[in-house]
Amino acid sequence: MKRILIVPLLLSASLAGSAEFTVLLPQQSSVIFVSKQMNVPVEGSFKKFTAWITVDPAKPETGKATIEIDLASIDTGSTEADEEVAGKAWFDTKNNPVASFSSGTISSTGKGQYQVTGKMTIKGKTQDIKAPFTLKQAGGTLLIEGAFPVKRLDYNIGSGIWGDTSVVADEVQIRFSFTVAAAKK
């Protein structure tokens, strides 16, 4: 009986104040990349990543995000390619296991649409990036989705013989989707 009373109390508490969403739900989140090989878009993903995200849908501009991607968790679609991209010419995951992003400013670009700037570091190289994203609130979770291009050679990813961008294009599209649950009170 007591529990039934407490639940609405908690709900109203979280709705009343600034409702921050901070708990990443990894099963409902994804980091996908699309590279172009001989002009053929080929999709892959990173299976392991962590994200420390703090967003209040009422004032997203105050949000913050730090994302770390375990580069060895790459899934290119073939074992042979997974092994290849772990090597020195690509991610060199032994020496650079993590790609990281840390947000700078967030600005509104339309209804439910935002842009985040930030710094992305891969393989010891840091670049300023901009990524548009959308926020969708559904029940107790917030869906953050966006996509942005990176130039792989800016990070020295795929050097040597792989530097030939007529085979593997320089530009790689990154698509992210993070589902974040409300902060535990």
Next chain:
Amino acid sequence: MTDHYTRTAITLHWIIALLIFTAFPLGVYMHDLPLSPDKLKLYSWHKWIGVSVFLLALVRISWRSTHRPPPLPAAMPPLEKFAAHAVHNLLYMLILAIPLSGWLMSSAKGVQTVWFGVLPLPDLVSKDKELGDALKTVHESLNFLMLGLVLAHIGGALKHHFIEHDDILARMLPFLRRKS
């Protein structure tokens, strides 16, 4: 009834033959290569040739269905005639089935086929590792079946020309026609 295939049929036959004689060894060679930009290039070229064979085969087969080839010599034993027709029909099927199996395999392996890097072919199946492996076996088996049939086809043509001294090969290469 003329004594040789139409010029269109002859042209299509030799272009398709040339493409197959390029794509087949390329396929055998490329699949064992370690991953490299060259390997990705060769795979793309192989697929482009395969799509070309498929499209030309469609033209060839529709042409064939409206243009009867010259008859085989009346003196040819029925069993040999039957064998010749069977090999021809199987080859017609394979020049469609082999590119088709390659196209499906590529889709199942998560790589769309884009003809000459410009025209994307639809993915008729979605990414599925097991299906991809199964289609690879199908593609390989059909190719080795084709290899056998092509050897029989060439062997037959040469036997007719050099041993039986008839004009069967001249149906496809009219300049070889013997003066009668």
